[in-house]
Amino acid sequence: MLESKMDNWTYKKALFRYGMPCVESRFKLGLINKEEYDKLCSFIGKEEEMPFELIKEHFKKPVEIIGDNKTGKDVDDYFMGLHNHEIICREGNYAHYPKEFCELCISKDGIVLEKLDDFYYKVGVGDKITKVSKKFSGDVKIGDKVRIHRGYVVRDLR
Amino acid sequence: MCLAIPGKVIEIKEDGSCIVDYETEKREAKIFTDDIKLGDYVIVSQKIIINKVPEEKARAFLNEIKNA
Numbered sequence: 001m002l003e004s005k006m007d008n009w010t011y012k013k014a015l016f017r018y019g020m021p022c023v024e025s026r027f028k029l030g031l032i033n034k035e036e037y038d039k040l041c042s043f044i045g046k047e048e049e050m051p052f053e054l055i056k057e058h059f060k061k062p063v064e065i066i067g068d069n070k071t072g073k074d075v076d077d078y079f080m081g082l083h084n085h086e087i088i089c090r091e092g093n094y095a096h097y098p099k100e101f102c103e104l105c106i107s108k109d110g111i112v113l114e115k116l117d118d119f120y121y122k123v124g125v126g127d128k129i130t131k132v133s134k135k136f137s138g139d140v141k142i143g144d145k146v147r148i149h150r151g152y153v154v155r156d157l158r
Numbered sequence: 159m160c161l162a163i164p165g166k167v168i169e170i171k172e173d174g175s176c177i178v179d180y181e182t183e184k185r186e187a188k189i190f191t192d193d194i195k196l197g198d199y200v201i202v203s204q205k206i207i208i209n210k211v212p213e214e215k216a217r218a219f220l221n222e223i224k225n226a
Contacts, residue, residue, distance in 0.1 A: 022160040028180040029163060029224055061159065083160070093159055100211050101219055104203055105160040120204060131204040150160065151203040 009072030009155060012055060016047040018079050018107070019059040020136045021150035032058075044136055061093075079107045079149065107149040109157060112140050123148060161223060162209075164199040164216040178202055 020040065027037045040058060043050040056063050066078050086092040087102045094102050110125035110132075121140060123132045130151070137153040140146055147154040165178035165185070178187050178200060187202040194200065194207060199216035201209040211219075 025161060025163045028165070028182055029220070030182040031224070097161060098211075098215060098219065100201060100209050100215075101161045101164070104162040104201065104208070131206055133204050150162070 009076075010048065011070050011072055011075060012050055012052075013047040014072035014075035014155075015055055015059045015062060016043065016050065017136050017152075017154045018075060018149050019062065021152050022105075023058055045138070076147070079154075080147075083107065104150055107147060107154070109145060109147055112142050112144045112146055114142065121153070123153075159223070159226070162201045162203070163223075164201055164211050164219065166216075167194060167196055167198045167200055170194070170196060176207075178207075 023032065023037065023040055026032045027034070040050075040054070052068075062075065062078055062083075065082065066074050082092075084106050086094045087106050090099070090102075108125045110123040110130070112121050113124050113129065114122040116122060116131065119133055119135060121132050121134065123130055123146060125148070130148070132146075132148050132151055132153055134140055134153045137155065140153055140156065145157040147157055163180065165180045167176050168179045168184070169177040170189070171177075174190075175186050175188050176194065177184050185202065186205060187200070188206050190206065191210075194210060197213070199211045199213050200207045201211060
């Protein structure tokens, strides 16, 4: 389920939702194996059960920057703040990577426009329309305002 | 590190889709432009090719990120 109240938007859940698309990249690169990837995917919908050691191992950078035992809002603030800033301004880790490989990673807010099938939706972000997946989150409804990261729904912003 | 990973187009199908090879796995993606050919390096988001990347740039990036 998507979270419509910040009460349910926990630190672990937020790290998982923002971080899993990056885990997919590491899987594509062969930096983690299928067994590890499948293990992480087994926590979809039950992120709170994910051991903190696993969180620290796979979402290392945000945990180091945000710190331990913070809130979902702290994670939002990091991704919409420093993370986006570094990509847009080509700073920090993103200073020397070509923009083609970075721009997809900017977290953005949009409106759900259309359901394409059981997994994909069209979301309007500014003057663009993008296809997004709800793989790591839950159902969304047409008209919902959502946060997206790397083509995945992170959360509902109602 | 949050980055988009380029893959290599290894098969183009008649229905306008293609197979993209990431070395560790192969995934299907839809082509919406007419400039994609076999061997091209592309960035895919949600089964859609959103960007074509010069081979040299893609290879350099992949080498760098794998050794980071």
